[in-house]
Amino acid sequence: MAKNLGHMFLQILNNAELDQIAMICKISNASLTYNELLVNSLKIAKKMRDIGIERGDVVGFVSENRIEYCVSVIACFYLQAVIHLMNPSYLKAELQQGFDKSKPKVVFTSKENFDKVIMLQQETNYVETIFNFDVNYLDITKDGLALKQIELDPEISIERAIIINSSGTTGYPQSVVLTQNNIHYAMEYLQDSYMQYKEKAKLVILPFCHISGLFIVLDALQKKSKLVILSKFKPDLYCEIIQEHKIVSLETVPTIATFLARNPIIDKYNLTSVKNIVCGGAPLAQDIQNTILKKFNCQVRQLYGMTETCGLVMLAPIGEKWKVGSVGKPIPNIETKVVDPLTKKKLNCGELGEICVKSGMNMKEYLGNIEATLAAFDEEGFFRTGDIGYFDKDGYFFINDRLKDVIKYKGYQVLPVELENMLLLHKDIVDAAVIGIADERFGELPMAFVVKDKNSELNEEDVKYYIAVPIIERCSINKQLHGGVKFVESIPRGATGKILRRLLRETLKK
Template identity: 40%
Template sequence: MKSGDPNKVVLIDHTSNEVIPNKILLEWSISLAKYLKSQGYTQKEDVIAIVSPNTWKYYVVLNAGLFLGIPMNALNPIYNKEEFKHCFSITKPTIIFASVVCLKTLENYRRHTDNSIKEIILLEDVIDDNFKNICYISQQNSIYDDYILEKVDPKKQTALILLSSGTSGLPKAVALTHYNIRHSMEYLMHPDFVGLDEKSVSLVVLPMFHIFGLLISFTCMTTQSKSIFLTQFKPDIYLKAIEEHKVTNLFLVPSLLLFLAKTPLLQNYNMDSVTNIFCGAAPAGKELELCVKKRFRNAEIKQIYGVTELAGAVTMTTKTTTSKHGSVGVPVPGTIIKIIDLDTKKVLPLGKKGEVCIKSPGCMKGYVANDLETRNSFDDDEFLKTGDLGYFDEDGVLFIVDRLKEVIKYKGFQVSPAELEDLLKKLDGVMDVGVVGKPDERSGELPVAFVVKAPECDITEETLINYVADNLSAYKGLHGGVIFVDKLPKNSTGKLLRRELIDQLKI
């Protein structure tokens, strides 16, 4: 982290109007690290879980974990008890930093599960005899006491554990090392790519449990650039924040890019300060790019192709490739990409479509407690098999055109078809089910369930949609509806042919 003016404002919570200078962020971070150390938490035996919407105190926990080298597991705060159960069974956190909005669910999980969680610490300044809060801890540990940063082996020690659906199945826990994160921060500071520096003002609405949001946060702290963040997206507040703070960088997913392209509210605000709009999590089309460009006259629209298993971006639009609308740019420094034939596995020439395979310094340590899936994710030359279909054009610019992987991307969130199928199959009257993503301009993809009903069963679409809504997080809902069929297409070994279901959606 760059040294600087202790009174310089580095974080602003636009929702609560909290203004956080360097001095406060550093003092709170060191105080929390000292508390963790005094309680015996170590990098070899413990995992910190963070379960909260965006807040400046998220940065405090991240810093404390990095100071001590303790792995940190960032999780979606809207998970329910069963989703936490699945995640925690893999990551096994010993301490949780949580928002009060998640506390009831976490306590429900903790009461009904044998686990290793020693304590839950609240991020809000609330009085509760059953829980400590981070505010109280920061006041009990003086920054001037003896304090030593813990040494880590950056290439071996896990820094972050993030959830990813990989190529299929239930979420897997991706272990990223300190070295992986450092690599990603380098291209975020590189002037030809993101170019974050002390003059940048970034608006952060992306969730900090997502690799995209976390990397931006880390790099803003490192470069001493200003971060304006929102706990949730609200159109008028979002646009007001851009104008009021003269934001230079926007980091978005396609659904937010679509909002900027179409909202009539934009005419009420001055967007001239915006010089860069970065869009990741899913590809955005050429027409969408051009529409936003017309409304943001001073901004370049840059797409990012990223993979959680590779600690973030692997390609990005640069200043020299912004004319390649609809592309995801060129490889970031240190990254090697090959396109392979799906059948022969041989490397394909420019212009030929195949599977995108990547080797990078950002490549994960592996999936936690899942050596088999880790091995299966790489080819013989140690390239990660992304499951994405793409091609390089004659100028070496990458285009992503389709996905082999089964995971559905809804508004930037990953939705596992297998998770939805497993849930629906539990219902009486459901004989079989297959879930796929239906392309949607606003949301990316909408989960659709093809359902085979039991004979003489009168189960309805509404029943199935409500059942999923009652048992999973909102973004995992059947937003594309239910289609009843007599049978599902399968191959000779009984594997569901999802591509045929997707083709049926086009009819």
């Protein structure tokens, strides 16, 4: 009989070597043994129970990556409280937009985010207690009593366990509800040799408020590894961690992958321990993937998944010859299909359509949005990913773009990611994003936002000609930048590197 998450992690911590280091924070140099993690998590759980937190109550998190965050998440599992993880970069209004749906009684935060959480408490009627990792949290772990008993349920819950926000690339983020059952399935997959190597140390830079960052933490505990936490990406510290702790696997997003491919800093360090690099969150440009492959001489794989599927759907198996540009094959026991977005007809090998998936990791719902929840699943129970792609004769999948992002120019489909990859090949372009702008005559016009090198004199006509140049035949007439080019200081991206196109569209309204 499967145990609930509280019992699962209590057993993990009880069976670990007491003096083994569980976590290290690279920036603060703080560390915690597995015994300290056990004791501190039980103390936090006891304090929450004393103030009335019960099974099913919601506990919010607004903090950067840190050891105390992990301790408190485990404490919530003990009580079967529901955790709602929010991006610490959110403003007070954005926090309230998400928390108004879940109504957390308690919020864990840090001194960096304390002021906006206090404002949230003052302007709402649901936040009863705030635990500041840098103040009253410390009093609990120092002088508090530990929880002595965890309630035993007959089976794991199919109810809410985690609420975590989607990336919100095309619209405002949805609050994705994952169950204990979902988490158990994901934890089992993470133990599969299909996914990754078993390691003594894990580096985590991805935000804990994101599904990938959270599961790196949970998986490190499951494997009783040492978790090395880096709360903000700092190139030298990132490389130091890899060198010092002989990190074998790197879980990255495209921005970090680009750093690994192009930044000369990495040549100062011994990174030969790295045998496995996985990139997720957003498409990885093929030239970046090839460059990393040559530089590190190891497997470089793209991971495909989303918050609604616990971050896992596809990946090339370890040791198998993979295909550059592909997101791999469906993980075992995950059903997939590609369908025509209009007719819903199931498509065959090589045919472009919407990717749909079904597994025990599919979310329960979008909190407070029945309409969106119903629209997310088809009549067979498959989750509609909204991604356009295809599979080849070997079962490898390729993602072309987001269904909502596809630009319709004169009835032709233009894929923004295709144009973005072309733009990034230009020596003077640092970053780029493409959106469609409304046009009465042609429907939508492809428009590029471009970040150019600070020493470059590149202008709009140069960029448009680069895409349209007839000698190379880089793009057909339908795919050219008819909407123009706008130079910007930076491209807005989410925590995992996804382009926030909605924010780009909003800039055009100003």
